Structure formats: structure tokens, C-alpha cells
Amino acid sequence: MTTTHLELTGVDIEFPTPDGPFKALDNVNLKIKKGEYISLIGHSGCGKSTVLNIVAGLYQATKGGVLLDGKEVNEPGPERAVVFQNHSLLPWLTAYENVELAVNQVFKGKKSKAEMKDWIEHNLSLVHMTHAMHKRPEEISGGMKQRVGIARALAMEPKVLLMDEPFGALDALTRAHLQDSLMEIQNELNNTVIMITHDVDEAVLLSDRIVMMTNGPEATVGEILEIDLPRPRNRIALADDPQYNQYRAAVLSFLYEKQRKPDTGETSQKPAEEEKLAHNLQSEETKGEVSMTETTADSEKVKAA
Amino acid sequence: MSHSSTKSSNPLAALLSVFQCENPIQSALQSLKQLILPLIGMLVFLLIWDIGAKNIHTSLGTFPGPAQVYEQTVGLIDDHQAERQKEVAFYERQEKRNAKKLEKNPDAKIKVRPYTGKPTFFDQIGTSLITVLAGFFFASLIAIPAGIMIGLNQPLYSALNPLIQLFKPVSPLAWLPLVTMVVSAVYVSKDPMFAKSFITSLVTVSLCCLWPTLLNTAVGVSGISKDLQNVSQVLRLSFFTHVVKIVLPSSIPMMFTGLRLSLGIAWMVLIAAEMLAQNPGLGKFVWDEFQNGSSNSLGRIMVAVLVIGLIGFLLDRIMLLIQKKVSWDKTAILR
Numbered sequence: 302m303t304t305t306h307l308e309l310t311g312v313d314i315e316f317p318t319p320d321g322p323f324k325a326l327d328n329v330n331l332k333i334k335k336g337e338y339i340s341l342i343g344h345s346g347c348g349k350s351t352v353l354n355i356v357a358g359l360y361q362a363t364k365g366g367v368l369l370d371g372k373e374v375n376e377p378g379p380e381r382a383v384v385f386q387n388h389s390l391l392p393w394l395t396a397y398e399n400v401e402l403a404v405n406q407v408f409k410g411k412k413s414k415a416e417m418k419d420w421i422e423h424n425l426s427l428v429h430m431t432h433a434m435h436k437r438p439e440e441i442s443g444g445m446k447q448r449v450g451i452a453r454a455l456a457m458e459p460k461v462l463l464m465d466e467p468f469g470a471l472d473a474l475t476r477a478h479l480q481d482s483l484m485e486i487q488n489e490l491n492n493t494v495i496m497i498t499h500d501v502d503e504a505v506l507l508s509d510r511i512v513m514m515t516n517g518p519e520a521t522v523g524e525i526l527e528i529d530l531p532r533p534r535n536r537i538a539l540a541d542d543p544q545y546n547q548y549r550a551a552v553l554s555f556l557y558e559k560q561r562k563p564d565t566g567e568t569s570q571k572p573a574e575e576e577k578l579a580h581n582l583q584s585e586e587t588k589g590e591v592s593m594t595e596t597t598a599d600s601e602k603v604k605a606a
Numbered sequence: 607m608s609h610s611s612t613k614s615s616n617p618l619a620a621l622l623s624v625f626q627c628e629n630p631i632q633s634a635l636q637s638l639k640q641l642i643l644p645l646i647g648m649l650v651f652l653l654i655w656d657i658g659a660k661n662i663h664t665s666l667g668t669f670p671g672p673a674q675v676y677e678q679t680v681g682l683i684d685d686h687q688a689e690r691q692k693e694v695a696f697y698e699r700q701e702k703r704n705a706k707k708l709e710k711n712p713d714a715k716i717k718v719r720p721y722t723g724k725p726t727f728f729d730q731i732g733t734s735l736i737t738v739l740a741g742f743f744f745a746s747l748i749a750i751p752a753g754i755m756i757g758l759n760q761p762l763y764s765a766l767n768p769l770i771q772l773f774k775p776v777s778p779l780a781w782l783p784l785v786t787m788v789v790s791a792v793y794v795s796k797d798p799m800f801a802k803s804f805i806t807s808l809v810t811v812s813l814c815c816l817w818p819t820l821l822n823t824a825v826g827v828s829g830i831s832k833d834l835q836n837v838s839q840v841l842r843l844s845f846f847t848h849v850v851k852i853v854l855p856s857s858i859p860m861m862f863t864g865l866r867l868s869l870g871i872a873w874m875v876l877i878a879a880e881m882l883a884q885n886p887g888l889g890k891f892v893w894d895e896f897q898n899g900s901s902n903s904l905g906r907i908m909v910a911v912l913v914i915g916l917i918g919f920l921l922d923r924i925m926l927l928i929q930k931k932v933s934w935d936k937t938a939i940l941r
Contacts, residue, residue, distance in 0.1 A: 359836055377839040389833040393855040393934035402851060406841045439935070457841075 306335040306493055307356070307461055311365030314351060325351050327519035328365070331512060333461075336491045340504040342552060343514030343523075344560060349497045352514075353463050356495060357383050369460060379407045382459035386466045388446040390438040396449040397434040400424060403453045424456040425449070427486050444475035448482070455486070464496040468503065476500075477536065480507060488533055501556070505548045506536060513555045524555055670905035675912065678905035686726040693721045727891060727906075731913065734876060734887035737804060738921075741811030742872045746865060748812070749819035753861070754853060756820070757827025774817040778810050778875040782883055785809045803885035807876060810883075814875040818867035826860025827853055855934055862929040869925055873918045888914060 312329040315322040325348045333339055341349045354360040356367055358377035367374040369381070382403075390399045400421045408417055425434045428448040438446050447467060454462055467483075468476040480503060487494070487507075498504050504511045508528050515523040528548055530539070539545040652672050659671035670678070700719065707714045725733070756763045789806045800808075830853060838848050880889025892910050895903040 357836075357840060359839060377836075378842055379840060381840070383836070383840050385833055385836065387833060389831075389837050391834065391837070391852065391855070394851075403841055406843065406847075437934075 304334070305332045306337075306370065307331075307333040307495075308368045309352070309356070309365070310368070312352070312355060312362045312367070313364035314348075314355065314360060315363045324519050325517055326355075326362075327521050329521050331522060333493060333495070335493055338487060338494045338507060338509045339496070340508040340511045341495065341497045341514060342499070342501070342504050342511055342556070343520070344516055344556065345499070347514045347517045348520040349514055350465055353383075353465050353495060353497055356461065357381050357463050359383075379403070379457040380460045382454035382457040382462055384447075384450050384454045384462070384464040384467045386469055388438070388443075388450040390446055390449055390453070392438050395435045395437050396425065396430055396441070396445075396452075397421060399438075399449060400453045400456050404456050407457045421456060424452040427455060427489075428452045428482060442475075444471050444479060447471065447479060451479075451483070451486075455490070455492075460493065462492045462494045464494065466497050466499065469499060476503070481536075483507065484533065501549055501552045502536075504552060505530075505545060506534060506539065511548075511552060513552065513560075516560050523560060526551055664904065666899055666904050667901050670908045674905040675908045678902060678909050681902065682727040682906065682909060686728045689723055689726045692723055696721045696723075725886060727910075730886065730888050730891045731917070734880065734889070735917070737807045737880075737885070737887060738811060738869075738872050738876045740804075741808040741876065742815060742869050744808060745812040745816045745868060745872070746819055749816045749864070749868070750823055750861065753820045753823025753864070754827050754849065754857075757824040757857070758849075758853065760828070763824060763828070770817060770821065773813075774821075776814070778814045778879050779882060781810050781813050782806075782879055785813070786883060803883065806883055807879050807885045807887070810879045811872045811876050815868040815872035818871065819861070819864035822860045822864025822867070823857060826857030826864075829860070830856050858929075858933060859935070862925070862932070866922055866925045866929075869921050870918065873914075873921060877914060 309329055309331040312326055313324065314326045315324045317323075329352060331339075341352060343349050351360060355362050356374065358374050358381065361375065374381070390396075391402070394402065401417075404412075404417050404421050408420070412420060422431065422434070425431055428451050430445060430448050430452060433441050433445060438449070441449075447470075451464075451467065454464075468479055471479065484507065496504075496507065505528060511526040511528060513523045513526065514520050526548060530542070530545060530548075656671045656673075659669040659674075662669035704716045704718070707716060756766055786806050789802055789809065793802060793805050834852055834856065838852050843851065876887065877889040877892070879885060880887035881893045882889075884890055884893070888910055892907050895906045895910070
């Protein structure tokens, strides 16, 4: 279990812009063990999604690279399944058919028709979606869509599960439900997970390690926080846990003291190219940010201090 | 026929909804409004038409008003029925004659000649419809796959876009002489399956109605959301699966916008082509009547104008119905 499963070494990425190359990431190094749950946290525009996209193979690193089980990652593939921020289900297919598309791709020739059907249904039941599996995305709620998105990713039996702010677009209650579901599933399957989040509580609750990123451009890994809380974790019990609160405070202090944004007052003043680069739904990201400040009221205190 | 031409399906739907709504009085008023307003529009139009027509004098008499158009419609229907009776009579006579011949000499060669009467107004409508649908189908067969290719391939789009923009605005009348000559030169066969005039019309129609479908399909295909493309990449979908499962469904709305525009253009182009090239069809009917110059001609042309409008409208409605059937997004408002 101690061997490195996924390794990012000296990852740089530059995007061409009319004003010359824009360096979004600078020397990102990260080693992830099998079965580990990693959260990437940082201010919006700091390149978290870019890191995830490089691991997914959707972007190519300019320098450095990613190794998965000793093999270089240079194109997207189902062994690195992605749960997208806004579910990204095909709107013309039902929940079942959406998962089916993925299962057909991965298990064609390896599973019989009946086995595939069982496998699809099994994965939908993991996320508690059996009751609505023949509904189309437009007929189900945002939380349910995200559940199907997770089922689709799980059904690919990925080596690494990549989640790009999976709960960012959901309301706080739905998000809590889904986090609990995810912890249950994780308990059972013990996947290797990289999750991007804006939510400090979410990060501490779910992760084995939290990777905190510095502000972009030329963002890199700032600090890594080991979360040594016993599993299964219970959000209510943890609320009064001193260690849990310590972890939270550590993340908050990184985000709001060490990596305080210079333009905290005017959040909309982002450079245009940065906006373009993080085209994985910037608007959803900011939504997540707002709800984060709601849930972590004492972040204001930290800022004031 | 002229009376129903602009009445859409709305009033009918409105009538039906009276029986379904929870608040009958209010909904009745609402649907009455929906019913009455188009009717008022119609009546005002007929009135202005009638008054205006009476005051326009041409060398072929006064301009046809609603009454004359009605008269001519009835006349055309009668003509059609008379022609059909003639045809039936012709075949009966021929059969009798042949039977007699066989009686005299069982080995006699029998000739069955087809009836060669003048095509009636309704025959012309049929010819036009067949031609326009064939041309439209042929154009779509080229435009949809081409649009998908162009939409998926940005360099190809850049390469072909100037050509598309160049040919898109070309009038059918400009193509027609070229098409006629090329068809006569190339389409040579002793026993042609289709008449030359049919091929000429078909090609002209196709050339003109290709573009909206092509461009809209390309735009629809290139506008597929980045997220869905990422999904396709992560799943490593093959090119074919990608097109079938992701590209086609997501570009259907744009594709249908193009198809509907194309069909509209095809219908307009066809009438012009038939008129100019003496291809059988409604356009030829109009031209023949114009050349004929009888006192009935203007009235008949007016009937043709209204019928052309009505058919164009119906064709669009049919496309809309198909679009509703095919579209995955049942909540989208299509009109």
C-alpha cells in the first residue's frame, strides 16, 4: 500500500495567449498511494481544474508528466474516470443508458449482456438511483444527476477517480447527502480519488490528505495536510472534535492568510486569460465559493484577525 | 381553398383546450380571442383584396378578387374530374378494341397505349411535390454528412467556408441554364428512368437548398458542449460512436432549423425553375396560364399562388412535426 500509484512530477503547463504564453502551473509534484482520497483546494483560478485535467489526459503538461502505475499518461481514458462539475450526462439518454454507454465502452467483450445489465444496475444502486434509472437528466434533480454522473464513473472501474467539484453546483443539504453517500461507497470500494473542492468542510470530512494550492498564475502545491481521522467519519460527531477543527483551521489559515487574494474586495477583477483558461464552468465555481463562506462562518474571523 | 390557407392549427387547438381547462369561462374567452383575431385578420384581408382587385384593370380584365378565385378553384376541380373521366373512357375504349382484336385473331399483337391527356392543375401539384421532395431529399443526403464533417473539422471548415459563402446566394435562375446543358449532356440513356426535365429541376433545387442545412448542421456540430466532448474523450468513444451518440443528437435542433429553411427555399426555387425551364409542375401551370391569356387566366394564377403558399406552409408544418418527433428535448418550444 505504500507504493506510489499515481505520480505527478515537475508538471508545468503553459497556454498560448495573444500576449505570449501564460504559465498556469509551475512545478507541481504529488505522489498518491493506492486507495488514497486526495482533495485539491485553492482559490478559484489557481489551476486546480488544470491539474485534474492533466491527470485525466485532457490537457498535456508542457514540462514534466504524470505516471499511473509506472505508465505515462498522455491521453484521456476510462481508467481515469472523471466526475464532471456539472454532471455532463448526455441529455438524450436515460440515467441507465448514460451508465450503459460507459459500461459498453469499458467491458465490451469482457462481460456478457446480462452481466453488463447487472453491473449497470449495481452501480446505480450504489448511488441510490435505482428508482429513477429510466428517467432522463431533465426529469431528475441536480443532486440526482450528479449521482448518476458518479455511478457512470464508478461503473468504469477506474484506477483513479477524478472529481471536479462534484458537489459545487448543489445546495448545502443535497451536498451533505451526497458526501455521505460517497463516503459509504468509498468505504466499500476504496478507490483512489482526486477531488477538487472549494469547501473546507468537505475537504476535511472526505480526504486522507488535503493538497493546498497557491494562487495562480504559476500555481503550485503549497502545503499538504494529512487528515488522520478514523473512518467511518460522522459529520455531526466531528463538529465538536478538536482535531477536526484544528484541521479546518489549518486549511482556512492557508487559504485566507498565507494565500490571501490581493483583490479580495473586488473578486470580479480576474485577468481575462485566466477566465478563459479555467473554462470548466467558472460560474459554478464562484457559486461554490459563495456557499463555502456561508458554511464556514468563522472564515470571516480568520480574515479579520 | 383560399379560405383555409392561412388558418393555422392554433384555432383548432384552442377549441380543443376549451374542454380541457380547469376554468372553462376564462379559457373559453381566451380561446375565443385566439380564434377571432386570425378570423378578423382574414376578413380584413379579403375586404381589401376585393376592393383593390376591382380597381386594377389589366389587358386580361380586372384583377381577380376572392369571388373569381373561388370560381376558378371550382373550375379547376371540374376540369380535373372531367380529365379523369376522359382517361377512364380512353382505357375502356382501348380495352374493348383490344378484346375485339383478340376475338378475331388470338395471335394479334396488342398495343396498350398510355393516356396522353393534358395534365390538370392537380397533376401539376403532384409533379411539383414529388420533384421538391426528391430534390430536398437529395440535398439533405449530401448536406447532413458534409455538415457533420465540416463541423467536426475546423481546418476543413476554414477551407470550405469561402466556397459555401460564394455559392449560397446564387439564384436558381443562374444555375438553370448550366444545369440544363449538363443534364442533357451527361444524362443520356435509351430508356431513362426519369424525365430529363425532372432531373434538371431536381439538381437545380438541390443546388439551391443545400446550403442552409449544410451550414446549420456544421454550426450545430461545432457547438457541442465542451463537457460532452470531454466525456467522449474520457470514454474513448470511436469516431462512429461519437458521431451517433453525441454529435447527431446534440446537433438535431440546429439541423432541423437548416432543414426547414432548406425545404422552404426548395419550394420557392422549384416554382421558378419550372416556370423558366418548362418543366412540368405548378410553375409551368402559372406560365402556361400567363401565355394563354384567357379571361380566366389571372384567376387561375391567383389560385396557384394561394395553393403554392398553402403547400409551402404545410411542408413546414410537416417538418415541424418530424422535428418534434425526433427531438430529445421535449420541453423545448418549437415553432
